Amino acid sequence: MRLWALMWLLMGPISEGVLGQELGGPDRYEIIPQDVWNEKLLDRHRITIDTVHHVAYSYFPDDGWLVRFDLDHTIEVIDTLDRELLHLSNLVYLAQEHALLLWDAGLGRVFRYDFDTRELERLDQSYNFRGFYGHAEQFIDNDYSIYAFGGYGEFTKKNELIFYNNREKEWLDIPAYGDIPSKHYIGDLDYDSVGEAFYYTQYVDGQVLVYKLLPNNWKWVLMGTFELGLLFSSHTESGMQRIDPVSRLIYLFGGFFYDIEKNVVRKYVTNDEYLSPILHFRLGSYDPSHNHWLFIGDTKADGIDEYLYSFSLTLPNGVERSYTTITQDQTLSESTRVLGYYALGALAVLLIFFGFRYKPWEGFAGLKSRVNSSVMLRPDLVLVDVGGETIRFTESTDLSFWNFVMDLKSKNIHTCELKDFDEQVLPSLSNESQYSVSRKRFISHVNEKLGLEFIEVQRSELDKRYRKVVFRHDLL
Numbered sequence: 001m002r003l004w005a006l007m008w009l010l011m012g013p014i015s016e017g018v019l020g021q022e023l024g025g026p027d028r029y030e031i032i033p034q035d036v037w038n039e040k041l042l043d044r045h046r047i048t049i050d051t052v053h054h055v056a057y058s059y060f061p062d063d064g065w066l067v068r069f070d071l072d073h074t075i076e077v078i079d080t081l082d083r084e085l086l087h088l089s090n091l092v093y094l095a096q097e098h099a100l101l102l103w104d105a106g107l108g109r110v111f112r113y114d115f116d117t118r119e120l121e122r123l124d125q126s127y128n129f130r131g132f133y134g135h136a137e138q139f140i141d142n143d144y145s146i147y148a149f150g151g152y153g154e155f156t157k158k159n160e161l162i163f164y165n166n167r168e169k170e171w172l173d174i175p176a177y178g179d180i181p182s183k184h185y186i187g188d189l190d191y192d193s194v195g196e197a198f199y200y201t202q203y204v205d206g207q208v209l210v211y212k213l214l215p216n217n218w219k220w221v222l223m224g225t226f227e228l229g230l231l232f233s234s235h236t237e238s239g240m241q242r243i244d245p246v247s248r249l250i251y252l253f254g255g256f257f258y259d260i261e262k263n264v265v266r267k268y269v270t271n272d273e274y275l276s277p278i279l280h281f282r283l284g285s286y287d288p289s290h291n292h293w294l295f296i297g298d299t300k301a302d303g304i305d306e307y308l309y310s311f312s313l314t315l316p317n318g319v320e321r322s323y324t325t326i327t328q329d330q331t332l333s334e335s336t337r338v339l340g341y342y343a344l345g346a347l348a349v350l351l352i353f354f355g356f357r358y359k360p361w362e363g364f365a366g367l368k369s370r371v372n373s374s375v376m377l378r379p380d381l382v383l384v385d386v387g388g389e390t391i392r393f394t395e396s397t398d399l400s401f402w403n404f405v406m407d408l409k410s411k412n413i414h415t416c417e418l419k420d421f422d423e424q425v426l427p428s429l430s431n432e433s434q435y436s437v438s439r440k441r442f443i444s445h446v447n448e449k450l451g452l453e454f455i456e457v458q459r460s461e462l463d464k465r466y467r468k469v470v471f472r473h474d475l476l
Contacts, residue, residue: 029076032067037075040065041306044380046105048239049294049308050093051287056296056308057100061088066100066113071308079118086111086120088380092139092239101239103146103164106133106153108171110146110164125169132158134381134392136189136200139239143167149189149200150181152392159183161218178220181211184389190242190250192260199243199250201258205385207329208265210258224328226265228256240285244293247313251284251293255323265326268313281311375476377402384450384476391449397442401425409473418457421469443469 032040045060058067064083069075089102089111100113103124110124123144135151135158144166151158159181161174181187187202187209198213200220210223242251248260255268270281283296292312313321376383382393382402393402404424408416418439426439443455458470 029068029078032075032077034073034075037306040067042379044088046088046090046238047283047296047306048091048093048100049283049285049296050095051241051285051294052093052095052289054287054294054308054310056294056306057091057093058306059086059089059091059102061086069306069308071310073307078115079113081113081120085109088133090137090238094141096141101139101144101146105135108132108164110144110169123166123169124164124171126164126171132162133394134186136187137238138189138191138198140191147189147191147198150183150187157183157392161213174218176213176218176220179211179222180220181209186383186390188240188242188252192243192245192248192250194245194248195260199258199260201250201252208252208256208258210263224263226258226326226328228252228265228267228326240283242284242286244286245288246291249313251286254281257323263328266323267326268321268323270311270321281309282306284311375402375406377406386450386452386476389451393449397425398446401442401446405471408471414473415468415470417468 040060043060043062045058047056047058049056055068055070058069059065059081060067061083064081064086065077066079066081067075068078086102086104087107088105090105091100091102093099094101094112097112098115100115101110102113103110108124108126109122110126112121112123113119114121132148132151133153135148137146137148139146144164146164147161148163148171149159149161161176162171163174164171181200181202182204185202185204187200190199190201191197192199196215198215200211200213202209202211206227206229208226208228210226212221212223213219214221243249243260249266250258250260252258252265255270257266257268258264259266281295281297284293286293292310295309295311296306297309298306315321374385376385380394380399382399384391384393384402393399401424404421408414422436422439426436426442439457443457446455447453452472452475454472454475456470456472457467459467
């Protein structure tokens with residue numbers, strides 16, 4: 001029996017709420033069993049932390065669930081919102097109003113959800129958001145301002161800065177210049193109220209790049225590049241206050257914090273006796289009233305389960321947690337970089353001149369595909385790093401394809417029959433034709449996005465009348 005059937009027996013059906021419907025008091029909340037919660041976390045969702053009441057909220061757009069969980073690991077469905085109105089939405093807790101501000105991750109619609117009345121009110125009059133999926137964002141509550149950077153949409157990746165506030169009720173562009181971050185990688189955007197500047201931390205191939213953005217002139221400045229090794233950023237968080245204004249630390253992930261004043265990264269010890277059940281931290285928000293952090297973390301026993309934990313950089317005995325300091329990579333001066341650009345330009349001219357005869361690039365065919373390549377599966381998208389470039393796959397067919405491919409790779413299987421491929425990836429296809437146009441288009445779609453021939457259809461060695469699908473696992 002599947003877990004949803006078990007949930008039905010334990011809890012009864014969770015009714016589909018209507019926008020503005022009164023659902024009663026807290027005694028009407030539906031408590032979710034842990035096993036059901038673990039399965040639910042595979043669905044698309046966004047998380048935010050309320051540091052005032054020490055709870056976290058998650059919104060699941062596939063069924064409209066608004067879920068709350070606390071430090072006691074009590075998980076409750078507190079409302080079912082209109083899923084036709086609210087798609088995959090970011091959210092932030094409004095402490096002064098006991099409400100949530102939600103904005104659609106793709107269409108830019110902005111809503112306010114009131115916990116007391118259970119009403120959802122649309123605030124914006126936007127029509128020009130242009131599909132910023134997966135963007136980094138920061139909320140400033142003095143005028144309901146939302147700043148968004150990066151992401152993807154309209155069939156392209158973005159590194160543009162836009163913002164919304166409740167005066168214009170529309171998303172507007174902010175022209176920026178300087179060391180503008182690459183559009184090929186995800187990151188987090190934070191606001192330092194003391195220094196009155198934004199900070200954008202971008203995750204690139206085992207490194208964290210830290211950028212500073214000054215609102216007085218909207219100039220991007222690269223502060224440093226830090227080698228941190230294995231990176232873990234789930235990018236499901238929203239509306240987090242990741243900066244401690246007193247210590248001037250920005251939370252990155254795991255035990256890593258960026259020190260604004262010293263421009264270094266601290267790596268704190270998080271596996272001591274006080275945190276023994278925790279596997280690792282993934283998301284965090286600072287609580288100024290108690291001078292500690294609230295983190296979403298996974299337990300060693302249950303794996304990925306998104307529990308809420310309280311965390312302080314000072315141990316209960318009053319001693320500060322131990323940490324190591326990571327300094328930035330050495331970068332070239334501006335003059336050296338300019339000379340380097342001229343040298344590269346001259347080398348490019350020589351390669352072009354001699355290339356028509358000697359074709360030196362032929363010896364490097366496929367190099368991009370074999371260097372720094374990896375595949376990261378997530379509930380709502382797949383990130384494929386190829387030669388230093390991160391490619392996103394977000395369609396449901398893409399997710400089915402990559403889950404199927406990675407399962408084959410784990411078994412060291414490089415081929416499959418067309419019928420098996422269609423059943424796993426393209427179930428709506430007729431399996432009668434070996435020359436399906438839909439299958440051919442999908443294979444071309446994957447290869448074109450990757451920029452290499454990762455998947456192809458070949459004739460079977462045993463019977464040339466039949467064809468099979470071949471995967472180049474060695475490329476990724």
